[in-house]
Amino acid sequence: MLDRVRMSETEDHDGILPLVGAGISVRRNGRNLLDNVSLTFDGPAITALLGSNGAGKTMLLRVLANLVEPDTGTVQWGGRSPDAARAPRLGFVFQKPVMLRRSVLANMKYVLAAVGHDRASRTDRAWKALRWASLDRLASTPARLLSGGEQQRLAIARVMATEPEIMFLDEPSSGLDLASTALIEMLMRGAASRGTKVVVVTHDIAQARRLADDVIFLHQGQVLEHGPADSFFDAPKSKQARDYLAGRIPDSPTL
Amino acid sequence: MQDFGAAFGEAFRLVAAFDPDLFEIIALSLRVSLLAVFIAAAVGLPLGATLAVARFPGRGGAVVFFNALMGLPPVVVGLVVYLLFSRAGPLGALGLLYTVTAMIIAQAVLVTPIIAALTRQLIEDMKPEYEEQLRVLGAGPFAMVMTLLWDARYSLLTAVLAGFGRAIAEVGAVIIVGGNINHVTRVMTTAIALETSKGDLALALALGIILVAIALVVNGLVMGLRDTAKRMGYA
Numbered sequence: 061m062l063d064r065v066r067m068s069e070t071e072d073h074d075g076i077l078p079l080v081g082a083g084i085s086v087r088r089n090g091r092n093l094l095d096n097v098s099l100t101f102d103g104p105a106i107t108a109l110l111g112s113n114g115a116g117k118t119m120l121l122r123v124l125a126n127l128v129e130p131d132t133g134t135v136q137w138g139g140r141s142p143d144a145a146r147a148p149r150l151g152f153v154f155q156k157p158v159m160l161r162r163s164v165l166a167n168m169k170y171v172l173a174a175v176g177h178d179r180a181s182r183t184d185r186a187w188k189a190l191r192w193a194s195l196d197r198l199a200s201t202p203a204r205l206l207s208g209g210e211q212q213r214l215a216i217a218r219v220m221a222t223e224p225e226i227m228f229l230d231e232p233s234s235g236l237d238l239a240s241t242a243l244i245e246m247l248m249r250g251a252a253s254r255g256t257k258v259v260v261v262t263h264d265i266a267q268a269r270r271l272a273d274d275v276i277f278l279h280q281g282q283v284l285e286h287g288p289a290d291s292f293f294d295a296p297k298s299k300q301a302r303d304y305l306a307g308r309i310p311d312s313p314t315l
Numbered sequence: 316m317q318d319f320g321a322a323f324g325e326a327f328r329l330v331a332a333f334d335p336d337l338f339e340i341i342a343l344s345l346r347v348s349l350l351a352v353f354i355a356a357a358v359g360l361p362l363g364a365t366l367a368v369a370r371f372p373g374r375g376g377a378v379v380f381f382n383a384l385m386g387l388p389p390v391v392v393g394l395v396v397y398l399l400f401s402r403a404g405p406l407g408a409l410g411l412l413y414t415v416t417a418m419i420i421a422q423a424v425l426v427t428p429i430i431a432a433l434t435r436q437l438i439e440d441m442k443p444e445y446e447e448q449l450r451v452l453g454a455g456p457f458a459m460v461m462t463l464l465w466d467a468r469y470s471l472l473t474a475v476l477a478g479f480g481r482a483i484a485e486v487g488a489v490i491i492v493g494g495n496i497n498h499v500t501r502v503m504t505t506a507i508a509l510e511t512s513k514g515d516l517a518l519a520l521a522l523g524i525i526l527v528a529i530a531l532v533v534n535g536l537v538m539g540l541r542d543t544a545k546r547m548g549y550a
């Protein structure tokens with residue numbers, strides 16, 4: 061077991077970065093949910109994935125995480141096709157957190173076991189991660205009894221504890237109070253500064269401005285903009301991005 | 316009518332006095348059905364979960380097959396097991412006919428499809444919620460089955476209890492393969508059938524009272540499990 065942990069530390073050449081999507085399209089019911097999307101994630105930095113509801117943000121993350129097979133195009137992790145063995149190197153915080161029917165601590169330990177930590181290091185790391193997320197006093201509570209914000213925090217702490225190379229966070233702070241949001245932003249910054257690539261979907265423009273180094277703007281399944289955050293927010297090139305940032309319904313006449 | 320009242324009185328006296336004959340029958344019943352359910356759970360839980368998670372050609376047929384077996388009449392199970400173990404049957408050489416072992420096997424055969432089918436349904440309902448989370452962790456089919464089985468533990472225990480309720484109450488299978496031999500293979504249900512036909516209502520009623528009590532306890536446990544699961548947010 062110890063060998064396995066050591067192995068995974070020296071297996072850096074076997075990583076999943078750069079994570080590359082090339083020409084990805086996903087069609088459902090005659091509609092293009094993703095339309096020829098190409099992008100590369102290489103760490104470390106924080107990328108904000110923006111776009112209105114239904115733009116295809118969640119679908120894009122699921123394709124890149126190898127959860128959905130694209131109809132055309134390819135996904136490559138570290139130069140090779142994705143595989144289950146390297147899946148734990150990608151952390152995914154889903155829009156709706158999935159809480160196992162176990163205690164908070166057991167949820168934490170389950171994930172650590174799944175990525176190959178032995179029993180002793182599991183306990184240590186689990187408690188450390190719970191303290192991080194200020195969830196240690198709830199350790200023995202059944203996870204599904206936590207409030208929405210606490211569940212979201214647990215989902216993030218669960219992913220952080222596995223120290224992935226890249227993290228996807230799908231609207232991690234929607235519905236959270238200011239303190240929880242600040243905590244989550246701190247966790248994301250901490251992960252990025254430790255070398256994890258962070259990709260976050262958010263509708264909180266102020267948050268995106270605070271966090272993001274670069275921005276991907278998705279509109280009806282197409283990447284319309286991909287560039288440094290400052291230039292995106294100060295001078296968005298596409299009309300759709302200007303509409304989105306201004307909170308206008310696309311293509312509606314200005315009142 | 317007086318006979319009837321007297322029989323009831325005698326029945327309660329037998330229960331209250333811990334009548335040794337009565338309790339020998341109860342003990343054997345519990346032993347047979349508990350062991351049968353233990354075997355059925357050991358086979359049915361992983362079988363049902365695998366059916367829920369795996370994708371293979373013919374899976375739909377397998378699901379329909381186990382669902383159909385769920386409603387199998389106990390006498391038919393008894394008949395099939397009888398044919399297997401009868402002297403001329405394929406397993407006749409084992410000499411198991413009219414033994415407790417044969418009764419356990421018959422009830423296990425009866426209950427396994429029930430547990431497997433209920434497990435399949437429960438796990439299949441839970442799977443969509445868990446699937447993507449487990450896959451991003453790199454979980455293979457085996458890890459997925461084990462995780463779902465554990466996380467469905469409260470509902471699955473209910474399924475196992477349902478199986479026990481069916482086993483302890485059935486008469487058709489055990490009477491055919493066990494033969495209702497006094498002090499050897501006589502269990503509660505077969506004893507009730509025999510004593511009633513002989514007119515010894517007291518013993519039959521006493522056993523009936525115990526059977527009803529067991530049914531109440533099982534249902535109480537099921538309700539308790541449900542409440543606990545709900546209280547923990549596991550429903």
Ligand SMILES: Nc1ncnc2c1ncn2[C@@H]1O[C@H](COP(=O)(O)OP(=O)(O)O)[C@@H](O)[C@H]1O
Nearest residue numbers: 088089093111112113114115116117118119120
């Ligand atoms: N499995 C699916 N089948 C059909 N349509 C889907 C499926 N998943 C998502 N969609 C549709 O694709 C569009 C993009 O969805 P999604 O990626 O969840 O958007 P968002 O950018 O809000 O995360 C939506 O219109 C949604 O209804």
Ligand SMILES: [Mg+2]
Nearest residue numbers: 117118155230
């Ligand atoms: Mg979404």
